[in-house]
Amino acid sequence: MHVELPAVFLFSLPLFYTMEMWEASLSLPPQRLLAYLAVTFLLLMGYNKYAGLHPTAKWTEIITDSVEEIGLGMLLSLAVLHSIGQLNWADHSLHDNLSKIIVQAMPVAIGISIGTAQLQSGDDEKEKSQKDKKTDDVMPGSSTFSGRFILAICGTVVIAGNIAPTEEVQRIAVNSNMFSLLILIIESMILGAVILFFSDFKASVPISGNGLYIKILQHTVTTYFACLLASFLMLWFFGQLNDTGPFTGLAEIIVLGFPAMLGASAGRLLIKNGS
Numbered sequence: 001m002h003v004e005l006p007a008v009f010l011f012s013l014p015l016f017y018t019m020e021m022w023e024a025s026l027s028l029p030p031q032r033l034l035a036y037l038a039v040t041f042l043l044l045m046g047y048n049k050y051a052g053l054h055p056t057a058k059w060t061e062i063i064t065d066s067v068e069e070i071g072l073g074m075l076l077s078l079a080v081l082h083s084i085g086q087l088n089w090a091d092h093s094l095h096d097n098l099s100k101i102i103v104q105a106m107p108v109a110i111g112i113s114i115g116t117a118q119l120q121s122g123d124d125e126k127e128k129s130q131k132d133k134k135t136d137d138v139m140p141g142s143s144t145f146s147g148r149f150i151l152a153i154c155g156t157v158v159i160a161g162n163i164a165p166t167e168e169v170q171r172i173a174v175n176s177n178m179f180s181l182l183i184l185i186i187e188s189m190i191l192g193a194v195i196l197f198f199s200d201f202k203a204s205v206p207i208s209g210n211g212l213y214i215k216i217l218q219h220t221v222t223t224y225f226a227c228l229l230a231s232f233l234m235l236w237f238f239g240q241l242n243d244t245g246p247f248t249g250l251a252e253i254i255v256l257g258f259p260a261m262l263g264a265s266a267g268r269l270l271i272k273n274g275s
Contacts, residue, residue: 020166021103021104021162025100035237043150045063073108110158152227152230164240169235192264224264231260
């Protein structure tokens, strides 16, 4: 497997320098870490299925690549955390150190998958140069609901993952009211629609043809729902929803949903391209 290290660290390096990530990992029970591993593995499989590998890839190849990416993520996380002095084998338990490695490794694994897809995409472009180019701008599964949904969640995790454990999310949520949250929802939807339909990204959705407004609404709502789901899961994982009321919990999800929408929209395009 070829690994594009610049792409890996571009997406995951901020997580290594986020203090809340270090602290949150120390209080995570084993079952939550296992759930974290399982969800990341499913995301990697989905990403490799719809964007990372060629369309004819078998499930055995997809599973193998996903396992390799998690393994490489663990090794890179071990190396970086050790380099910045965040692994203390003398004073901390094995569980604490492993928790730090696992928490940091999963975004790194997604970054490895993205980097691999970028490298693969560059090779594919050379092969396609003398072929019919009708499918150049369409990645496998990009036109399906499941493909769009998984790519949006991957983009959310990569872009908003280092924001989810921070205290600022809770502070903004506590100071929010129904009106401010409604404005934030509208702004998030507009941001997503602009990125998906009116940007110059290669994989942006064409804005011509029949049913334009329905298409904009469909893609934007799908992407926003994906980013809210991913935001909820990230906040739950880092314990940000503990001891909060329903309104505050919902407010936290919507607050995180704004940068998450940027990740779900732009990430969905950038991750699919690999160029």
